[in-house]
Amino acid sequence: MRKRSILATVLVALLAAATLGLAGCSGSGAYQPELKSAEVAPPVIGEEGTLRVGVNTENPPLAGMGSGKIIGIDVDIAAAVADELGLKLSIVDVGSDPAAAIANGDVDIVMGIDDSSSEGDFWRSASYLPTGIAVFALSPDAGIPAADSGATFAAQVSSKSAWAVSNVFGENSLTPTDSLKEAFEALQAGSVQYVAADAVIGLYAAHGQGLDASIVAMLMTPNGYCMGASNENVDLQTAAGDVLARLVGDGTIGVIERKWLGTTVVLDGLTVVSDQAVSAVGTEDGGADDASGEDEDSSDDATDTDASGDETGDDASGDEGDTSSEDTSGDEESAE
Template sequence: MRKRSFVAVAFAALLAVGLFGLAGCTGSGTYQPELKSAEVAPPVIGEEGTLRVGVNTENPPLAGMGSGKIIGIDVDIAAALADELGLKLSVVDVGSDPAGALANGTVDVVLGIDDSASDGDFWRSASYLPTGIALFALSPDAGIPTQDSGATFAAQVSSKSAWAVSNGFGESSLTPTDSLKEAFEALEAGSVQYVAADAVIGLYAAHGQGLDVSIVAMLMSPTGYCMGVSNENVDLQTAAGDVLARLVSDGTINVIERKWLGTTVALGDLTVVSDLTASAADAATGSDSEDVGDFDSGDADTGDSGDTGSEDTGSGDSSDGSDESGDTGSGDDSGSEDSGDAGDSGSSGDEDAAE
């Protein structure tokens, strides 16, 4: 009898502990990781405890508007950057004037700067994401076209990619399409052998269409996207530059690429089949960005990502909420509505990725 009483008491105790634990798990509070100690403070940054990051929302999938907020590769990278610096995050749309935003103190850093562009008097980091005009095929064994191979290409009309094809292979080789989506549909149907497109936006478009493609060659030497900081702000150049380099080396940015693009962007070992340069393409076609269509975090594969705890403070034209710009680590994904889910896009903005 005494043994039975002891078992009953022990069971009651375990039940009480279980109920207490369950109550704790189902509380109304939401877990938010504790921020790291801030590595920088004013006057190195303009606002105490917050990193203000400028992006261009006319340049998806690096950054754009989706579901009423700023989302994209650069937003995810900004969240990781802020978290590593121990800061909250404010994402600000600086449009096509990053230099002006840095000069007037609207933002602390800007992302999505083409490292081949000479305009803008500010410090540039090393590239964190490569790009360039690429040739896509349905198979990695499709081969590299030559000028006399009779190869056929699809590219969005009036884009730098279309100009590169015409310049390198002749106008008769080109099938111009109204959108990059249509170009990949032509590739899938077998009416062309290759699609010419910006490497990043092409991967984003194909991934959004559920199409498995390979980059087999480049039509220009790869360039890349980098971070900009005011020339005078040497302390932030060092602090933010070191963190960005670490995000590249430790694979964090690869995770973000896979979220948006379905793969990482590796262009360094590809054959360049033309002597076209980025500046020559810009001079020949102009640099007007083209709309990538409906841009939403739901287009991206959310992958495995975790909340960095960065927050958006609503400064300027910023995205709302830290959880909408801040998941970058490993862990459970918080949902496709969260623009900061790290894992898979950025573009040079020269193709229309979708209708």
């Protein structure tokens, strides 16, 4: 019986070796997916067989540097777009000036464009990733903070999120931190009830810390990130825009979001706290006079102030506590 067992083992080994040998004769053994036919070519794109995509590497998790190369959500989405178009991918760091990169022909498309910004004269696609200044809590049942509730927040110092907290809840409600990492540590320690941060950057920071934080409300009306291309390049707008829409619809971008953020970004239906605060101002005094044109103008001014320049994934702001709409251009939030 022992000899038969040994013989059987040898036969299995020989069969395995033969199988590997046949695989080696027919090719390298590595799976090579079938290349798709290119859907666009010059002059629609600038380089034959390659889609050149611009990103801002100073804006993680959309794009940043890792292990000596450019990585991030936008890079993965760009790779999916290029694959669907049957093209190779070339990632170009365009910094904070995507308009110049498009105008100079350095790239075919750019990713990570704030769809609420009017800066730059180029075509914008529909949004592929929602964002906005969000309110994070340790539990989805933490409740929505009211403007007069005395709720406490941590937010990165001099960020747009810190500005929004001070503007809506007052400076005493804000605990400024040097980073989002410290803000979420304060939330976890219980020294604050909420964290205010850009939705995408906040989810990325919390996920990196292994913290299961939930978005319970928005401080400002959500906006999103979109793709940009030359106004004149209608063929590329159609081809790349249609692919991007399919990737949103079939869940591909959702998979990429979960890879980087631990979840998909769903902001629809969330209460916008600043809208509630404006409504409260409009009805606080009561009486039929509140519906007069003068009062409506006051309410409109408050709305404009709350939303001015704040609907951006860069989460940049003016100085902490400043409630003027002009001073909303401070430091970007960092997930570190």
